[in-house]
Amino acid sequence: EAGVAQSPRYKIIEKRQSVAFWCNPISGHATLYWYQQILGQGPKLLIQFQNNGVVDDSQLPKDRFSAERLKGVDSTLKIQPAKLEDSAVYLCASSLRAAGVGINEQFFGPGTRLTVL
Amino acid sequence: AQKVTQAQTEISVVEKEDVTLDCVYETRDTTYYLFWYKQPPSGELVFLIRRNSFDEQNEISGRYSWNFQKSTSSFNFTITASQVVDSAVYFCALTKGSGTYKYIFGTGTRLKVLA
Numbered sequence: 001e002a003g004v005a006q007s008p009r010y011k012i013i014e015k016r017q018s019v020a021f022w023c024n025p026i027s028g029h030a031t032l033y034w035y036q037q038i039l040g041q042g043p044k045l046l047i048q049f050q051n052n053g054v055v056d057d058s059q060l061p062k063d064r065f066s067a068e069r070l071k072g073v074d075s076t077l078k079i080q081p082a083k084l085e086d087s088a089v090y091l092c093a094s095s096l097r098a099a100g101v102g103i104n105e106q107f108f109g110p111g112t113r114l115t116v117l
Numbered sequence: 118a119q120k121v122t123q124a125q126t127e128i129s130v131v132e133k134e135d136v137t138l139d140c141v142y143e144t145r146d147t148t149y150y151l152f153w154y155k156q157p158p159s160g161e162l163v164f165l166i167r168r169n170s171f172d173e174q175n176e177i178s179g180r181y182s183w184n185f186q187k188s189t190s191s192f193n194f195t196i197t198a199s200q201v202v203d204s205a206v207y208f209c210a211l212t213k214g215s216g217t218y219k220y221i222f223g224t225g226t227r228l229k230v231l232a
Contacts, residue, residue: 042222091162
């Protein structure tokens with residue numbers, strides 16, 4: 001079974017530039033998550049999708065971050081314009097479902113390491 | 118509010134030593150789930166274990182064991198006879214047991230196993 005795929009693996013940009021990350025979850029997983037992991041910290045949830053609908057985006061800086069999952073499969077996360085403090089690893093994860101009866105563990109992709117200069 | 122505390126920032130042990138990673142959590146929910154994930158240098162978080170709040174039975178999986186104590190709000194992780202391949206950052210996480218499952222991660226413990 002293929003895991004969660006993310007691209008690119010690394011990205012270096014200058015502040016005020018734009019950047020986009022792509023994620024393809026495990027086949028059949030309805031729920032997709034984007035996390036931001038700053039060096040030395042645990043992952044922080046940015047946004048959570050259930051199929052193509054947003055379940056939780058309370059910690060997404062909406063003035064500069066956006067995400068979409070148009071067909072309920074793969075997803076893109078965009079930052080425009082980037083700031084120095086956005087330097088982090090952006091992790092994508094998926095699970096069978098996010099709510100209801102029973103819980104499924106999340107499976108994580110390798111992440112995209114973003115450096116903003 | 119939910120919170121996960123991993124007070125140990127970094128631990129170094131010599132190969133074959135046993136090591137325990139601490140996790141203390143806070144939640145007002147009566148039903149919740151606790152997790153441990155491993156993050157090797159490659160960066161990908163690897164699921165290790167899930168435990169629900171109604172199951173306080175300790176679990177052993179090979180060299181790994183977990184001690185869940187609701188009385189102290191702790192979910193500690195022990196590696197017996199550590200190996201160099203165990204070197205990684207380990208995260209404890211918490212989510213409530215109903216509604217939408219939003220993971221709250223601790224800050225992680227970096228384990229270095231020296232040969």
